[in-house]
């Protein structure tokens with residue numbers, strides 16, 4: 001492991017300047033991903049810019065009936081236990097509570113969870129793959145059981161963040177510090193596909209920092225959930241996950257928003273699917289038929305075709321759970 005300078009800015013402005021001035025610098029929050037990447041020589045930053053001295057980034061502000069704003073440094077454990085989040089933004093509390101172990105959740109931040117790097121074993125291993133600036137995705141013809149079924153070409157990672165999937169279903173906006181100002185972008189636009197740039201997972205440029213997430217309060221009467229399929233029952237990443245926010249009225253879905261994890265290089269949603277939820281009768285056979293029609297355009301790799309029936313079944317289960 002190379003030695004590095006540890007920089008401790010007190011404001012977003014100083015952190016942004018340090019990121020721009022210092023060659024090869026990395027933002028540092030809880031460190032649970034950053035330190036693993038450094039220790040395993042996946043990255044060798046010369047400067048770590050610690051965000052934890054910056055005031056206000058660890059706050060949660062709720063405006064009843066409007067939105068909740070969660071600072072980038074809020075720990076996952078505090079999101080999972082927050083009374084307003086568990087009641088009104090349940091899908092996010094459940095997603096946060098499903099991440100890693102209590103020890104990790106005590107330290108890991110929502111900003112770091114959203115900006116963490118992929119878990120692909122070629123990226124994390126001793127391979128100069130396309131995500132590290134090489135010219136090949138070794139998963140395409142190699143071990144690809146855990147890789148994506150949509151949006152992959154030319155790099156077949158899946159995005160590992162559970163919280164990001166919940167935030168996409170909740171139609172969250174991400175507040176980004178950029179060039180001395182804050183700008184808001186939608187969760188969908190924050191993440192990028194490998195066809196745009198296979199070496200990055202999001203739009204952040206050097207000097208830009210995720211400041212907070214802003215989530216509109218779901219309509220009165222909505223319910224939300226997160227279901228995550230893991231190989232081990234605890235302390236594991238999602239093989240596939242589904243986040244849903246649904247409002248039911250008179251035996252039909254009045255409004256719904258679904259997001260998927262474990263299927264694509266970014267948290268995934270399908271516009272047409274969300275639109276076609278409106279008016280869907282909530283009888284089990286309708287929901288089963290509806291779920292069967294999803295991911296018909298998926299292009300699984302040699303070993304991950306099982307994800308298609310898996311994601312359809314999770315979708316069916318979550319819609320039934322939320323509409324009984």
Ligand SMILES: Cc1cc2nc3c(=O)[nH]c(=O)nc-3n(C[C@H](O)[C@H](O)[C@H](O)COP(=O)(O)OP(=O)(O)OC[C@H]3O[C@@H](n4cnc5c(N)ncnc54)[C@H](O)[C@@H]3O)c2cc1C
Pocket residue numbers: 026027028029030031032033034035036051072098099100101104107108109110111112113114115116117160161162163204208209210211235236237238
């Ligand atoms: C054993 C294990 C199991 C795990 N299981 C899961 C799981 O089930 N689900 C899941 O979602 N995750 C899982 N994780 C990942 C874990 O949740 C992340 O490591 C953690 O959330 C990262 O948060 P952090 O604050 O420690 O970020 P750090 O490690 O400090 O940073 C992570 C990355 O984000 C960047 N970053 C941090 N904050 C910001 C910011 N505000 N703006 C811009 N960039 C920023 C850093 O530069 C770095 O690249 C697991 C990790 C391990 C090691």
